[in-house]
Amino acid sequence: MTLLIQQAYITDPSSPFHESRQDILIESGIIKDIQSRIDVKAGQVIAGEGLNVSPGWVDVFAQFADPGYEYKETLETGAAAAAAGGYTDVLVIPNTKPVIDNKIQAEYITQKSKSLPVNVYPIGAVSKGTEGKDLAEMYDMRASGAIAFSDGLHPIQSAGLLMKALQYVKAFDGVIIQIPDDKSVGANGLMHEGIISTQLGLPGKPMMAEELLVARDIKLARYTDSKLHFTGVTSPRSLEYIRRAKEAGLAVTCSVTPYHLFFTDADLQEYDTNLKVYPPLRTAHEVGKLKNAILDGTIDCIATHHMPHEYDSKVLEFEYAKYGMTGLETAYAVLKTAMPDVPERKWVELLSTNPRKIFGLEPVSLQKGARACITVYEPAGKTTVEEKGFLSRSKNSAFIGKTLNGKVRGVINGEKISVSR
Structure with missing residues (x-):
């Protein structure tokens, strides 16, 4: 499975690409390449205005x-x-x-x-x-x-x-x-x-x-x-x-x-x-x-x-x-x-x-050759909290009905991809 994240702003102090906008190519759960532009035909593409990754x-x-x-x-x-x-x-x-x-x-x-x-x-x-x-x-x-x-x-x-x-x-x-x-x-x-x-x-x-x-x-x-x-x-x-x-x-x-x-x-x-x-x-x-x-x-x-x-x-x-x-x-x-x-x-x-x-977890960094462990989100986006939108089995949230700043698109955890379109 090949995944291409297009024009994402990288926030990761441990990465050489920290605070820059890049394309990120992921193959079989590994970050294969990070460049300003990557021209490949990927099985899945994640894109969007104001996209951030960390x-x-x-x-x-x-x-x-x-x-x-x-x-x-x-x-x-x-x-x-x-x-x-x-x-x-x-x-x-x-x-x-x-x-x-x-x-x-x-x-x-x-x-x-x-x-x-x-x-x-x-x-x-x-x-x-x-x-x-x-x-x-x-x-x-x-x-x-x-x-x-x-x-x-x-x-x-x-x-x-x-x-x-x-x-x-x-x-x-x-x-x-x-x-x-x-x-x-x-x-x-x-x-x-x-x-x-x-x-x-x-x-x-x-x-x-x-x-x-x-x-x-x-x-x-x-x-x-x-x-x-x-x-x-x-x-x-x-x-x-x-x-x-x-x-x-x-x-x-x-x-x-x-x-x-x-x-x-x-x-x-x-x-x-x-x-x-x-x-x-x-x-x-x-x-x-x-x-x-x-x-x-x-x-x-x-x-x-x-x-x-x-x-x-x-x-x-x-x-x-x-x-x-x-x-x-x-x-x-x-x-x-x-x-x-x-x-x-x-x-x-x-x-x-x-x-x-x-807690002694393995450090994670967005750089070539590293395992993909990435959060994809939009800081300038909006989240409208609705009960029907919860994936949790329970809906006991005081935020239901509120519109909040920021929007999370999902995560990439190795070969497991859970990102909304």
Whole structure:
């Protein structure tokens, strides 16, 4: 199969063709040639005004719900959603049934991934059953393809257990991922604790719950000299702690979700259950601080926190609705709309370069002879989010009905091509 991408603007600091418009010829999943003009008869041609390409994007925290909750999502529908959103690689959390806490479950993900249009990597559980009591078989899971370790939606509450886990993964240069949340603080909170929660009559969860765990876990990372990644960071004080940890030379990194850069707690005035997310949406002040942290480099990468839910889990009273929204298919357009002045090279750094470094994925570069791992998109395009357009099995998105900046055309992952015309 021969594929020709015509007149695409390349954003890839590692490529000699960075920030230039080129034709790219791909044969059997390998980049055969890159020139200003290539005159060949290709089996498939990708073209379009304002076309951009970059190394394939990586999502570091998504729920594909398979096995056990296939009515929400399957590996196949999740992978299709990821490809449509521009992702060639996705790290999936272990909160399945059964939990990904042993090598058999890790191998289930890695083996099924071989037939999918994107690379799906399991995040192995830190504790058995993600119960926060006993360490899981992390070494075996690592050998079976687990790319990182986390209890996913159940952040580790025990300092002693997390310390052991950080010491354990250090032997193979592993990374622990935490949603920073001390569950004993504001345990019944349904949204950010503040003026809006009071007005709406909903119990709030204070930012202190996040800040306490960030401060504690940084101390544990310092003690163990191991790698720790915080995802879903929302507090300015948490960002300050992380900034200081980096300045001290600790291997601490963090990610933020697109929807935390777009929505605020004020958007919950209509009790939209699609905006019931974990961690909760914060105020406009905190959102501004998150955006500043994107620009100054404190935030290392973007995590979609793709959480698909079937109709019955979202269309009910706010108190009983499940947390989370789908995110893979809208991530880039949400980022472009929330922060339209950020240059493309910064988004490529956050979506591809940094997550590959943090989680030890093979570097990707757009140059002759390299394997094709490419995201195709149009920064100047528009995305109108419609329920019927979702490839994810679930449609729980607060962006339905909105027109956003930027448009993703799809991905090329070796010989697997998932690009819209």
